[in-house]
Amino acid sequence: MDELEHNDPFEHPLPVVQHVLQIRPVHLVTDDDIIDALWILAYIKVCGVPHVPATIDQLEYELLLLGRRLGVPQIRMAPPLGAKTPQAVDHRIKRARAKRLGLPASERAERDYRLRGITAAKVGxxxxxxxxxxxxxxxxxxxxxxxxxxxxxxxxxxxxxxxxxxxxxxxxxxxxxxxxxxxxxxxxxxxxxxxxxxxxxxxxxxxxxxxxxxxxxxxxxxxxxxxxxxxxx
Structure with missing residues (x-):
């Protein structure tokens, strides 16, 4: 909390997002907390705030999973992502999951991995x-x-x-x-x-x-x- 109190959130927005993900117990996180944190990430991406893209992607993925876990309607999480439908949000989650599993970042790769697995790669x-x-x-x-x-x-x-x-x-x-x-x-x-x-x-x-x-x-x-x-x- 000290970092949140002493840093200007416009110049140092990441701690605000990280704070949302660290709130315990989780049920204290509100729908608006999730949506606001996603908008902060969108702001970082488009306004030239220095950042590591992989860090932003990971935080976005964690926020989307937390939002889904808490029952935040996916249509509400769509606008900060530049998306228009719940399906687009679901695809965003699946692409991020595929990337974490070492696959091409696509919903099709995630679906194929889920349904059939990848058997062609050599077992080390x-x-x-x-x-x-x-x-x-x-x-x-x-x-x-x-x-x-x-x-x-x-x-x-x-x-x-x-x-x-x-x-x-x-x-x-x-x-x-x-x-x-x-x-x-x-x-x-x-x-x-x-x-x-x-x-x-x-x-x-x-x-x-x-x-x-x-x-x-x-x-x-x-x-x-x-x-x-x-x-x-």
């Missing part, structure tokens, strides 16, 4: 070693998630349910024992699991996470472990 030694150590654990955790969804479907919405359907689809491709033939399948499964563990952190799914107990922390660890093995820490 570090990634292969991760599958040998954790492949069975990943399959078991995914299977437990699909079962949990069947028992508590009323606790999730269509968006999260679709991601779990994608996980179930990848499970049907399961190849045992774990050998190099299994690696592309495990990669595709891990890709969807990585997206799932991001989505399930939303407050809307608190009850669902509670039903899963230790399953969700385990899936977070697995998803991040595979991602680090594939792309580097």
């Amino acid at each position: 030694r570090r990634e292969a070693a991760w599958y040998r150590r954790h492949g069975l654990q990943l399959w078991d955790a995914a299977q437990a998630l699909v079962k949990l969804r069947g028992e508590h479907d009323e606790l999730i919405d269509d968006e999260l349910a679709q991601t779990i359907v994608d996980i179930a689809r990848e499970l049907r491709r399961k190849i045992l024992p774990v050998t190099p033939t299994s690696y592309p399948v495990l990669r595709d499964l891990a890709t969807v699991v990585y997206l799932f563990v991001e989505e399930v952190q939303d407050d809307r799914y608190d009850e669902f996470r509670a039903k899963g107990g230790s399953l969700f922390p385990e899936m977070v660890k697995l998803a991040h472990g595979q991602h680090a093995a594939r792309f580097g820490s």
